[in-house]
Amino acid sequence: MTDEFPLDWESIVREQPALDVIPGRLRSIARVLRFAAGQTLYRRGEPPRAMLCVLAGEIRLVRRSAGGAEIIVQRSRGGFVAEASMGSKVYHCDVLAATDGRLLRFPMHAFRQALDSDAGFRSLWIARLADEVRKVRAQNERLNLHGAAERILHYLEAEAADGALTLTHSRKAWAAELGLTHEALYRTLARLSREGIVTVEGAVIRIRRA
Amino acid sequence: MTDEFPLDWESIVREQPALDVIPGRLRSIARVLRFAAGQTLYRRGEPPRAMLCVLAGEIRLVRRSAGGAEIIVQRSRGGFVAEASMGSKVYHCDVLAATDGRLLRFPMHAFRQALDSDAGFRSLWIARLADEVRKVRAQNERLNLHGAAERILHYLEAEAADGALTLTHSRKAWAAELGLTHEALYRTLARLSREGIVTVEGAVIRIRRA
DNA sequence: GCCTCGGTATGATCCGGATCACATGACCAA
DNA sequence: TTGGTCATGTGATCCGGATCATACCGAGGC
Numbered sequence: 001m002t003d004e005f006p007l008d009w010e011s012i013v014r015e016q017p018a019l020d021v022i023p024g025r026l027r028s029i030a031r032v033l034r035f036a037a038g039q040t041l042y043r044r045g046e047p048p049r050a051m052l053c054v055l056a057g058e059i060r061l062v063r064r065s066a067g068g069a070e071i072i073v074q075r076s077r078g079g080f081v082a083e084a085s086m087g088s089k090v091y092h093c094d095v096l097a098a099t100d101g102r103l104l105r106f107p108m109h110a111f112r113q114a115l116d117s118d119a120g121f122r123s124l125w126i127a128r129l130a131d132e133v134r135k136v137r138a139q140n141e142r143l144n145l146h147g148a149a150e151r152i153l154h155y156l157e158a159e160a161a162d163g164a165l166t167l168t169h170s171r172k173a174w175a176a177e178l179g180l181t182h183e184a185l186y187r188t189l190a191r192l193s194r195e196g197i198v199t200v201e202g203a204v205i206r207i208r209r210a
Numbered sequence: 211m212t213d214e215f216p217l218d219w220e221s222i223v224r225e226q227p228a229l230d231v232i233p234g235r236l237r238s239i240a241r242v243l244r245f246a247a248g249q250t251l252y253r254r255g256e257p258p259r260a261m262l263c264v265l266a267g268e269i270r271l272v273r274r275s276a277g278g279a280e281i282i283v284q285r286s287r288g289g290f291v292a293e294a295s296m297g298s299k300v301y302h303c304d305v306l307a308a309t310d311g312r313l314l315r316f317p318m319h320a321f322r323q324a325l326d327s328d329a330g331f332r333s334l335w336i337a338r339l340a341d342e343v344r345k346v347r348a349q350n351e352r353l354n355l356h357g358a359a360e361r362i363l364h365y366l367e368a369e370a371a372d373g374a375l376t377l378t379h380s381r382k383a384w385a386a387e388l389g390l391t392h393e394a395l396y397r398t399l400a401r402l403s404r405e406g407i408v409t410v411e412g413a414v415i416r417i418r419r420a
Numbered sequence: 421g422c423c424t425c426g427g428t429a430t431g432a433t434c435c436g437g438a439t440c441a442c443a444t445g446a447c448c449a450a
Numbered sequence: 451t452t453g454g455t456c457a458t459g460t461g462a463t464c465c466g467g468a469t470c471a472t473a474c475c476g477a478g479g480c
Contacts, residue, residue, distance in 0.1 A: 074351065075351060084340040086336075131294045133343055137283070137346055141282050147467090153279065157281045170427060381458075382456090382457060382458085392459090394437055397437090397459090397460080400460090422480085423480085426477090429474080435469095437466095439464075440461105441460100443458100445457090445459105446455100446457085448455085448456105449455105
């Protein structure tokens, strides 16, 4: 719950590139919030008073049903959360911390006002939202594929530049993103490699043929 | 490729609710484009000259790799397509028609200008994008679940009002949205019904307990 | 030093959803 | 009327990914 002053925006943007669209006046009023695993940050029904951007750790938007079932509506391990909360009177989900971590809070009214008055920020924000839609829709198409190899190749084709992809996270994390167990990922990657379809050199993966 | 004048916006908004955010001046310059299955609408590398909104049929954004593989980056059976194309110089995908259908074209420069000059439209557009992000992320969480029952219940919990959901499309379409075969959906729905977890009355599905 | 924890990696087994097959009914057109 | 198409269902089989188990390694803590 501590704030460091002044915030080191250079390193913040490095750890969370989505934040580079934020204009100076918002940067100066942003506050760091540290959270602990299991903590409830906001509850359903409360008015959203801040835009949130996860810097480290995992935040979940959770909806609890009357029957007591708990479903995860959104999970974030980095980047803005609940962008739609800007337009709504109250949260429609609980906001929970799944791990220890840190997030950035921007006062909602200032965020809204910045969007209204700053045309540059506005178009960057629209572009960021549109790009997020694009990325998540691609992720969606990928998850609709059955078969580990298809998902891996879809990821490579969609994300690789010139047929070469450099993994930035661990393979376990990649497996989770692909909706696979890490075992299935290791095995399928090994098979694709044996069959000459891809080459694997550490974190760099290349497609040879599809 | 025919245009009807004047466009009947009342019925258009009824068939595609996302369009209700469009202001009058854009409505008056929108044109209907009819497309045929297999048709290539735009090619990678071309500058995007219009915002597209699918009214009927299926449009796909397809990326072809050097190896000849073809992956679907986005599929749309209704609603805006390639919102991120507004911010980019050229299309990064081919735009193909998967079926016969109709879409609405808005000249890109007019769309951009309307966003710039019309504060009301602008906030509606931002809200729509943010809501799209929310919906697609929820869809994502759902597809990350293994097991047909879990996906069905997640959908019910997330989309149902008061534990009751009225299906607007066919069950086959629902199955596809859930990333399941229709057989798996029918069977699991029947099992959940037998076990008293849900009740099914035609298009209305209710959760009893989870 | 030792010990734990997390990522990497592979083997064996099991199960659930994909697949194939088939029947029915609605609807539309020739 | 007939034939075709499509959504709705259900049954039988198969396969691939989940699951459980095990091992190795490197980093960090004590």
